[in-house]
Amino acid sequence: MSLDYEDQGLAAVEEQMLELSELARTAGVVVVGTDTQRRPKPDPALFLGKGKVEELHALKHEADFNLLVFNEELSPRQQRNLERKLDVKVIDRTELILDIFAQRARTKEGRLQVEAAQLHHLLPRLQGGRDLSGLGAGVGTRGPGEQKLESDRRRIRHRIRELDRDIKEIRKQRALRREGRRRVAYPVVAIVGYTNSGKSTLLHALTHAQVQMEDALFVTLDPTTRLVRLPNRREVLFTDTVGFIQKLPTDLVAAFKATLEEVQQADLLLHVLDATRYNGRDQMEAVHETLQDLGALEKPKVLALNKVDQLSPSAVDQLLAEDWSPYLAVVPMSALRKTGLEPLGRAIAQALPGEMVPIEVLLPYSEHARQAEFHAHGNVEAVDYRGDGVLMRGAVPRRLLTKFLPFRFPAVDRSA
Numbered sequence: 325m326s327l328d329y330e331d332q333g334l335a336a337v338e339e340q341m342l343e344l345s346e347l348a349r350t351a352g353v354v355v356v357g358t359d360t361q362r363r364p365k366p367d368p369a370l371f372l373g374k375g376k377v378e379e380l381h382a383l384k385h386e387a388d389f390n391l392l393v394f395n396e397e398l399s400p401r402q403q404r405n406l407e408r409k410l411d412v413k414v415i416d417r418t419e420l421i422l423d424i425f426a427q428r429a430r431t432k433e434g435r436l437q438v439e440a441a442q443l444h445h446l447l448p449r450l451q452g453g454r455d456l457s458g459l460g461a462g463v464g465t466r467g468p469g470e471q472k473l474e475s476d477r478r479r480i481r482h483r484i485r486e487l488d489r490d491i492k493e494i495r496k497q498r499a500l501r502r503e504g505r506r507r508v509a510y511p512v513v514a515i516v517g518y519t520n521s522g523k524s525t526l527l528h529a530l531t532h533a534q535v536q537m538e539d540a541l542f543v544t545l546d547p548t549t550r551l552v553r554l555p556n557r558r559e560v561l562f563t564d565t566v567g568f569i570q571k572l573p574t575d576l577v578a579a580f581k582a583t584l585e586e587v588q589q590a591d592l593l594l595h596v597l598d599a600t601r602y603n604g605r606d607q608m609e610a611v612h613e614t615l616q617d618l619g620a621l622e623k624p625k626v627l628a629l630n631k632v633d634q635l636s637p638s639a640v641d642q643l644l645a646e647d648w649s650p651y652l653a654v655v656p657m658s659a660l661r662k663t664g665l666e667p668l669g670r671a672i673a674q675a676l677p678g679e680m681v682p683i684e685v686l687l688p689y690s691e692h693a694r695q696a697e698f699h700a701h702g703n704v705e706a707v708d709y710r711g712d713g714v715l716m717r718g719a720v721p722r723r724l725l726t727k728f729l730p731f732r733f734p735a736v737d738r739s740a
Contacts, residue, residue: 325380326395327371328362339603343570344395344417351423356387370409371402377409384410393420397571400449417571418445433494440487443480450477498585510551510561510701511676511721514590516615518607519567521598522630524548526659527564530669549586554673555666557703558680558721563590570610577617587620592676599629599643599656626675627651628668633658680719685731688713694727 326344328337341358348355361376370377371394380392391413392406398416406414415423422445425438515523531550548564563586577584587593595611597604615621627648632640640656648654653671657664680703687694695714698704702720709715720728 325358325372325392326360327366328360329365335602336606339606340395340570344393344420347417347420347424348393351420351427353391353393356389366396366402368399369401370405371396371398372406377406381410384412391415393417395571403449421569421572433491436487436490436494440484440491443484443487447477447480447484450480495585510559511591511723512561512563512586512589513592513594513672513676514563514565514587515594515596516565516587516611517567517596518598518611519569521567521596521607522659523564523567523596526594526596526628526630526657527562529659529662529665530562552669555669556673556680558673558676559701560672560676562594568611568614570606572610572614577614584618587615588618590620590623592672593620593623593625594628594672595625595651596628596630596659598631599640600631600634624675624677625651626668626671627654628659628664629654629656630659632656633661633663681722681725682719683725683728684715684717684733685728686710686713686715686733687731691731694731697724697727
């Protein structure tokens with residue numbers, strides 16, 4: 325169910341309802357129908373008009389539905405009144421997304437963050453007097469169990485404080501891991517994009533690792549990090565992140581801050597866009613809004629136009645002719661077919677800050693670690709085993725430069 329009070333146009337409304345249906349199916353709901361109402365603004369008591377509510381009440385017996393899902397966020401009062409009028413469970417988009425997150429969280433970190441978001445969302449509904457004891461199990465109630473949902477406000481606030489404390493500890497652990505990665509001088513590329521755009525499939529294609537892949541929304545909740553060697557031999561860490569979505573609940577952005585910090589700390593963002601979607605620009609805008617909330621919108625970005633294998637060559641050319649600023653590069657590719665990966669790797673290598681710095685060093689034979697580091701992280705152009713050490717010429721990442729400066733070889737006048 326959706327309300328068109330912004331005169332968005334038929335195509336946009338249909339796309340939103342398709343996405344809501346897909347979200348509902350991902351949560352395990354059997355969708356029997358969709359409906360919209362055009363109004364100048366939501367009704368403060370029922371969200372919908374009284375006539376539409378009466379129509380839904382009559383339709384309930386014909387269509388035999390026991391759940392009504394709204395694409396917009398409902399106030400506690402609206403939700404309570406609709407349930408009373410229609411005698412069915414009513415949930416909004418936020419509760420639906422929270423339910424999907426509760427199903428898909430695999431790690432302790434993910435489960436803690438989902439529970440915190442659920443409780444933040446439920447607390448005002450408890451204050452509003454919503455009767456939670458009769459909800460039972462199912463969509464809209466996963467995560468915190470029935471006993472928690474029936475507890476008083478004080479106990480819920482206490483649990484939220486506990487969760488916030490645990491999540492803060494997770495953030496500390498993540499910071500330590502990031503610091504460890506910095507010490508070995510790996511640049512980090514965070515893969516971002518709208519949910520189900522193909523981010524996990526791309527990471528799998530780049531690394532040949534068994535990353536969880538599925539044609540469903542929000543498959544990735546817990547970030548996965550893999551080491552990838554680019555065409556210029558530079559080694560880079562790629563991190564897959566939770567998919568963004570339009571109207572992503574504020575509580576989720578806040579609760580998943582520990583996870584989304586991977587985006588904030590990345591050196592480069594790789595934005596994966598489903599090139600087949602009619603509303604691709606809207607999805608891009610949703611990603612930009614979330615990046616803005618995270619303070620990461622100004623980071624250097626490369627755009628991967630995914631799933632172009634489903635488009636005609638002329639449609640791909642038309643896409644490439646569009647204005648994609650401020651992306652540093654735009655690469656058509658297919659993660660599933662593994663096409664366009666080489667150009668994408670080159671684009672990422674060129675866009676990464678902290679570029680490779682040319683250097684020539686004479687390393688003593690005792691400096692095994694430095695020699696290995698040059699080979700592992702640098703571009704080696706020439707190696708000469710001399711009596712006084714190993715002369716190596718090439719380029720190293722700027723982050724590693726200080727490690728090699730003490731061994732810098734005096735410049736040679738090659739014109740002589």
